[in-house]
Structures are given as structure tokens and as C-alpha cells.
Amino acid sequence: MSLRGWSRLHTWSSLVCTLFLLLLCITGLPLIFHHEIGHLTGSEVEAPAMPPGTPPADLDRVVAAARAQRPGEVVQYLIWEDDPAILRLSMAPGPTAPPDALRTVLVDARTATVLEEPRDREGFLYWMLRLHTDLFAGIPGKLFLGAMGLLFVVATVSGAVLYGPFARHGRFGTVRSGRSARLRWLDLHNILGVVTLSWVLVVGATGVVNTLAEQVLAAWRADQLAEMVAPWRGQPPVTAPGSVEAAVAAARAVAPGREPFFVAWPQTMFSSGHHYAVFLRGDTPLTHRLLTPALVDAETARLTEMRSLPWYVTALLVSQPLHFGDYGGMTLKIAWAVLDIATIVILLSGLWLWWRRRRGAA
């Protein structure tokens, strides 16, 4: 393709996605610090301090506490929070109720007492999250933002192609500040763009992958999960599942070095009508993000099958930390925030440069 062609591709792929990318960068900024903002605003729940080594409560007691808190509802998911003292239970009017119907109950993992029913569907961070993930439009909104992310990747690659010929005119990093504002901003746009290239590509591409989460999980359900539960096909679902403590113990017994991340109840979207699906994760930093589902018969607490997730689900799981930058400490979060702000400057300067050139041509 000629340079003029690359230039057109860069201009138009950028222009189409710039406003949405600005929205994603601006809403992404507070989300990087959502834990810290939660602490400051008091919305982050903390478990009371207890002596180290306090043993965890029986999971069946935890479930009973949550059900007593929301009578008439059932548990769909039990999730181990980052804080090992807290368990998150997602409850709904029925086992097949859609995700929108889920309500959260947080329970102390050591005493099986209810800590709080967090209002996680309101407030500033909830608004930022919804704008960032789906524009309050559900799956169509997610896919739309994924398409904008794809255009952003095209804009980044075409911008990098244009950078080569541009850079031949001067030393690397030269900003021509003495001539016109347009040249100064063009140089800054190019320098910022090229030095943040790999970060922008990684965060852009992993963001696109994240928008496909529903489709990836649907493919896993139709492919591997369907194979794993084939012998139970056509049988009526278990309506009164047995001990979840026994189910988790059965899964852990065959997977030393792995710890539970979440349990999906029978009939939910991550399991079959007959099984608890216990999703285990590794206990080292690198394997912590990689999950292995173990299916446990919900009536007998006998492990029926355990297998690794396919490559496309693994790709999704690895994409998530690379997009959120939540795998390190505060230093990494600050790096993420600075790179995010740099991207906002690149987007705004690109828009301004296009407008100035258009005005100059008119």
C-alpha cells in the first residue's frame, strides 16, 4: 500500500473510533484504582481481623447463612475473593435466572456470618464499569466496543507504518517547538504514539478479546462442557443439590497445588443440571489465572471429570490481567494510569491535528 493509502487508513480508522476510545480511556482510569476508591468511599467490605491461622468455616454453613439472608432465593455461584476471609455468593430467584437477576451476599469465610449485601449495581464505579464494558447496552454494546477496539489496533499499526518515513526527517525524539503549534503537536503525537506502541497494542488487543467473553464461554459450553456431561443428557436436573463442602473437597483431593476459585451450582451457565462445577486455579502467580473445571455429581459428591480449559478460554483468561493491569501492585497501577493518560493525549492531539489540517485545507 502507498504511504497515502496508509495515511488515509490511519486518519479514518482513528477518526471513527476516537470518541469511543476517549470514553474507554477516561472510564478506565478510575477502574484501575477501583479497590482504592472503594476503600476511600467506604464501599469496599472488609472482614474483621482474626488470629492468623483461623480455620475456614464449613461451606455448607456459609451457604445456609446466605440463604437465610435472602430467603426464597438460591445460590448460583460461590466465589473466593482476593481477600481469603471473604466469600462472595451470587443469589437469584432460581437456578436458571439470568445474570441481571443476580444479587450478591458477602459472607465471612471463617465464621459463616453475613458481612454485607453490597450495592454493586449502583454508584460511580458501577457507572464507569458499565460505560467501559458495554455502554449499558449488554452484548451488542460489548461487541460494538470490540469493533472500535479493532479499529484502534488498525489505527495504531497504520500510525507505526507512517512513523518510519516521518522519523527520517530528524533525530529521534525531536519536537519542533519553535515553528508552529501544529508541528509541535504532530511531533508529540508521533513520539508518544511510537513509545507507547506495544502497551497500546497489548491493551487494545486484549480489550477486543475481552469483549468476546460471552461468545468464548458459549463455545466452551457447546464444545467441552457438552462432552463432559453427555452421559447425563436428557435426565431431569438435580433440584436439591447436596453438600458443596463435600463437592469442593472431592475436587481438591485430585488436584494438589490447586485451590478453588468459584463453584457453579447445577443448572447455571457454567455447569450442567447434575453437577457442581468447581473451578480450580493454581497457587503460583503464573498459574493463578488459569482455571481447571472439575465436575462433581451434585447428589453423590463424586468427581466425574476434570480437564483443562481449551486454548480459546485460556487466551481470554490471560487477556484479562494484561488488559486490566491488576496483576501487580500500586507501582504497576500507576504505570497503567500514566500510559492511559498518554493515550488520551495521543487521541486528543490526533483529533486536533486532523481538525487543523482540514481547516487549513478549506
Add this chain to the structure above:
Amino acid sequence: MIGPVWRIPAALALLSAAGLLVALVEDGAWDGLGAAALLLPLLAAWLAGRRR
């Protein structure tokens, strides 16, 4: 082959990518190293912005 025009930005991009991977190891020292590698390209941009 990477031409001379691309050597510095390519080195910065490699550092940045290495920073991402190193930081994913999620350990105190590695995390710090990863964050430093990620911030190097921005430091370069800042120096470029100051150059007249």
C-alpha cells in the same frame, strides 16, 4: 532488518513488552522491574517533549 529510524522506538517497544510480561510474574521485585520498564518509554517521550 530494522533500519536506523526504527532502532530506538523498537528498543523502547521491546522494553515495554518485556515490562508487561515481567510484571505478570506478580512478585514484589519483578513487579517493580516491570513497572520501571513500562515507564521507560514515557520517560523517553517526556525527554523528547523537553528537547528544543
